[in-house]
Amino acid sequence: MTRIAIIGGGISGLAAAFTLEEHRRAGTIDYALYESSPRLGGVLRTEHIQGCVVEAGPDSFLTEKPWAADLCRAVGLGDQLIGSNDADRKTYILVRGRLIPMPDGLMFMVPTKILPTGFSPLFSWSTKLRMAQELFHPPRTAEADESVASLVKRHYGAEMVDCLADPLLSGVYGGEAASLSVRAVLPRFAEMERAHGSLGRAMLAARRKIPRSANQAAPPLFTSLKNGMQQLVASLIPRLNQPSLITNARVESIQHDTGGWSVSAGSKSGHFDAVILALPTYAAAQLLSIASPELSAELGAIVYSSSITVGLGYNRDVRQSLPPGFGFLVPRSEGKRLLAATFVHNKFPHRAPEDRAALRCFFAGSTAENIWQLSDDAIIAIVRNELRQILGLRARPLFARVYKWKSAMAQYGVGHLERLDRIERMRQQLPKLALAGNGYRGIGVPDCVRSGQDAVKQVLNV
Numbered sequence: 001m002t003r004i005a006i007i008g009g010g011i012s013g014l015a016a017a018f019t020l021e022e023h024r025r026a027g028t029i030d031y032a033l034y035e036s037s038p039r040l041g042g043v044l045r046t047e048h049i050q051g052c053v054v055e056a057g058p059d060s061f062l063t064e065k066p067w068a069a070d071l072c073r074a075v076g077l078g079d080q081l082i083g084s085n086d087a088d089r090k091t092y093i094l095v096r097g098r099l100i101p102m103p104d105g106l107m108f109m110v111p112t113k114i115l116p117t118g119f120s121p122l123f124s125w126s127t128k129l130r131m132a133q134e135l136f137h138p139p140r141t142a143e144a145d146e147s148v149a150s151l152v153k154r155h156y157g158a159e160m161v162d163c164l165a166d167p168l169l170s171g172v173y174g175g176e177a178a179s180l181s182v183r184a185v186l187p188r189f190a191e192m193e194r195a196h197g198s199l200g201r202a203m204l205a206a207r208r209k210i211p212r213s214a215n216q217a218a219p220p221l222f223t224s225l226k227n228g229m230q231q232l233v234a235s236l237i238p239r240l241n242q243p244s245l246i247t248n249a250r251v252e253s254i255q256h257d258t259g260g261w262s263v264s265a266g267s268k269s270g271h272f273d274a275v276i277l278a279l280p281t282y283a284a285a286q287l288l289s290i291a292s293p294e295l296s297a298e299l300g301a302i303v304y305s306s307s308i309t310v311g312l313g314y315n316r317d318v319r320q321s322l323p324p325g326f327g328f329l330v331p332r333s334e335g336k337r338l339l340a341a342t343f344v345h346n347k348f349p350h351r352a353p354e355d356r357a358a359l360r361c362f363f364a365g366s367t368a369e370n371i372w373q374l375s376d377d378a379i380i381a382i383v384r385n386e387l388r389q390i391l392g393l394r395a396r397p398l399f400a401r402v403y404k405w406k407s408a409m410a411q412y413g414v415g416h417l418e419r420l421d422r423i424e425r426m427r428q429q430l431p432k433l434a435l436a437g438n439g440y441r442g443i444g445v446p447d448c449v450r451s452g453q454d455a456v457k458q459v460l461n462v
């Protein structure tokens with residue numbers, strides 16, 4: 001019988017445990033999952049307040065990445081999957097204090113329709129001119145990685161970095177376009193530039209290749225669960241072997257010896273043939289500092305940022321007064337602390353009764369750090385003040401909840417993929433060790449699910 005330790009009970013570790021269950025039931029392996037906190041699920045956490053589904057962490061995942069939805073189906077939640085309400089998919093950008101809708105045809109930040117972009121007040125005339133010139137951008141032959149800001153600036157200029165690239169990426173990574181790696185974060189952009197030169201032409205060419213009849217609807221951009229992301233955790237847990245799930249157990253050290261790995265978690269320690277570290281990389285670095293100081297140093301060099309989400313509920317009058325669409329993004333140049341807000345009742349109408357408006361506000365990176373020490377009431381006051389300035393929203397919320405996530409979002413800095421190659425070489429020198437989590441090849445929930453599943457394949461050599 002092979003014994004496997006999974007360290008970390010977020011979605012990466014739970015996905016690994018679920019993958020191992022089949023083998024456990026066949027009697028070939030046994031596993032133990034160690035989680036330092038009292039609850040499983042990591043940053044997946046949902047509260048139900050006054051009929052609203054309030055997401056403390058992730059609210060959905062990208063539909064085009066199948067692993068999370070597949071896992072939901074595997075745990076019996078196929079009929080609970082919901083798509084975002086893309087008929088109302090409009091996102092606003094705050095520009096000089098006004099909310100301006102992102103023009104139709106903008107794919108991430110690449111314009112693919114001339115008229116809506118040409119007439120949009122979102123961009124200055126000089127940026128619009130850059131967009132036209134961009135169609136003649138030559139292919140790039142340089143192999144070296146660069147920041148997202150540097151690529152976007154080369155194609156569309158600095159205004160595009162400030163008003164779109166930066167806010168769009170802050171919403172996903174909690175980081176800045178100037179420090180995120182193009183090859184790790186937007187690999188398609190790097191490839192489009194290499195092959196086509198112009199991102200605009202590349203995007204149009206890619207769109208022409210999609211075989212879709214005129215009346216076939218595109219799948220929704222985002223997928224989620226009717227009762228929130230925690231539904232996935234709640235359905236996963238009963239499908240796992242209960243004695244294998246050890247909560248309130250912080251693993252303090254792991255040690256490799258000829259017979260495998262010793263895992264020390266106070267009174268709940270054990271000996272295993274293989275270990276899966278389903279942890280933020282800084283936590284994995286700490287545990288590997290004795291087994292491989294070099295690997296530990298590489299893992300420790302991956303930067304994480306903190307974030308704060310604030311869920312607010314309002315009455316029918318507020319719902320009627322808010323603009324349509326999914327919400328807004330705030331460029332740093334606007335001088336606000338909020339980075340983004342989602343109109344939950346529009347994005348996922350199932351998540352708020354018809355007489356409620358539900359908002360989800362987001363702070364990340366240095367802004368989140370700057371307000372970290374404040375009380376929940378003080379943070380709610382900041383949110384309300386900025387919502388008043390941005391939306392004219394003066395009403396007192398029916399409820400407001402603050403959720404703080406310390407160092408939970410990995411930042412893939414320039415050179416991240418090269419670092420991953422080094423990490424992989426070093427990992428292979430340590431027998432029966434696998435790494436999973438959001439610090440490697442994707443920060444989103446689907447990527448984390450896949451990382452847990454791949455980690456099982458690595459330790460089982462399948």
Ligand SMILES: Cc1cc2nc3c(=O)[nH]c(=O)nc-3n(C[C@H](O)[C@H](O)[C@H](O)COP(=O)(O)OP(=O)(O)OC[C@H]3O[C@@H](n4cnc5c(N)ncnc54)[C@H](O)[C@@H]3O)c2cc1C
Pocket residue numbers: 007008009010011012013034035036037041042043044056057058059060061062249250251252278279280283307308309405408409436437438443444445446448
């Ligand atoms: C606010 C926020 C919003 C997000 N929004 C989205 C979104 O909308 N869509 C999307 O796809 N993704 C989103 N993400 C990203 C995604 O949710 C995460 O990347 C993913 O859930 C991370 O899962 P994980 O299991 O790798 O890590 P975590 O959830 O961080 O779990 C790691 C676990 O390890 C435990 N642990 C740490 N050290 C030890 C130790 N020494 N011993 C034992 N246990 C330990 C921790 O307690 C934790 O439970 C968001 C993330 C955040 C923070």
